[in-house]
Amino acid sequence: MASSRHWFESVAEARRRARKRLPRSVYLAIEAGSEAGITAEDNTRAFAELRFAPPRVAGLPARRDLRTTVLGTDLSLPVIASPVGVQAVHPLGEAGIAIGTARAGTAMGLSEFASLPAASVIGYNPSLFFQVHWSAERKTLFSRIERARQAGARALIVTLDWSFPGGRDWGSPSIPERVDLAALVRHAPQGLARPRYLARWLRRGAGQRRGLPDLTVPNMATGGGPAPGFFAAYRDWQAVPPPTWEDIGWLRGQWEGPFCIKGIMRPDDARRAVDAGATAVAVSNHGGNNLDRTPASIRALPAVAAAVGSSAEVLLDGGIRRGGDVVAALALGAKAVMIGRPVLWGLAADGPNGVHNVFEILRAGLDSTLLALGRGRVQDVARTDILIPDGFTVGNDMMGP
């Protein structure tokens, strides 16, 4: 579906364009996985190990219905924008993702580390799920989710991957603590190598952020106070002890609507999440940014889906790059998937159009895969549509304490 001369045909192309468009440190901040990046790479490689059942040739459904409902929200396809900090990718920030996802008829996660407040993003896409980490003591956390609830967030996502090892073998991107004169001088060579990127920031019109990214996180402000800086908020989060399941049960009690726990990779944790009141679990390793050398999320999905059964919705993120990957995830037990980097690549490549473009690529691939497999609705996708190699699935033995 070519709606503009910038329209691209694959997520790989969005990534190439993002690489050309973004300063190196911004591109690498999106790309990076933790340590050696083994898990990040496995997230995509694992999909390549899966095979579809041989295609059918006649009696195929003339139209395919891709619609579904996730976290109480109707979607035109089972693909959602995963919550991500997008500070320096595009001056529209999360508003760009909201516009692109609204055009695609789907929902977005909004990270508490976002650069725009939930109340302003929701105007562009009311299908907004607010996401927090266990990043503060109970009272502060409550005030954050309360602000998102008042803004109209439809669901709460609580991300519980926890380790985030610091060192990356190929170097962590140098992102300044704040954008001041010293930082501008230090980053000038990178910026000058990407004049269109700089121009995009400097040219912003009325009502939008002007100048350069300010690296603040307004959703993490306490009370009516000012928005803290990204790094200060990140350090505060890392100083908070990891929550107990009782803490999670408490948080669930503070939120009336759909409640998703993101970062589940084990069936025993999935059961505990359901016991704590989760209405959904997201199988995720944070795009390979949690403990490196843990398995791809798609490998963990079947055991988690079996443990959860029909007691909660199961989502998956990590490594989805084409519509066929979405079908594979549905076949292995997910109700829908979330995408992180592809959204950021689309945003970098062509703003809201680029985000929309990425969703249309996945929609087209999903549709043609369903056609080949003879499935008329996403709900009809079955385990037998996928050939799973021996040893692919992990976690079947992890139901202990």
Ligand SMILES: Cc1cc2nc3c(=O)[nH]c(=O)nc-3n(C[C@H](O)[C@H](O)[C@H](O)COP(=O)(O)O)c2cc1C
């Ligand atoms: C740059 C970047 C920032 C992210 N920030 C967050 C975040 O603030 N909260 C969160 O729950 N997940 C965050 N994630 C993880 C994504 O939500 C998602 O789990 C992951 O990107 C999915 O893998 P994919 O990038 O291969 O699609 C981030 C990921 C990236 C790449």
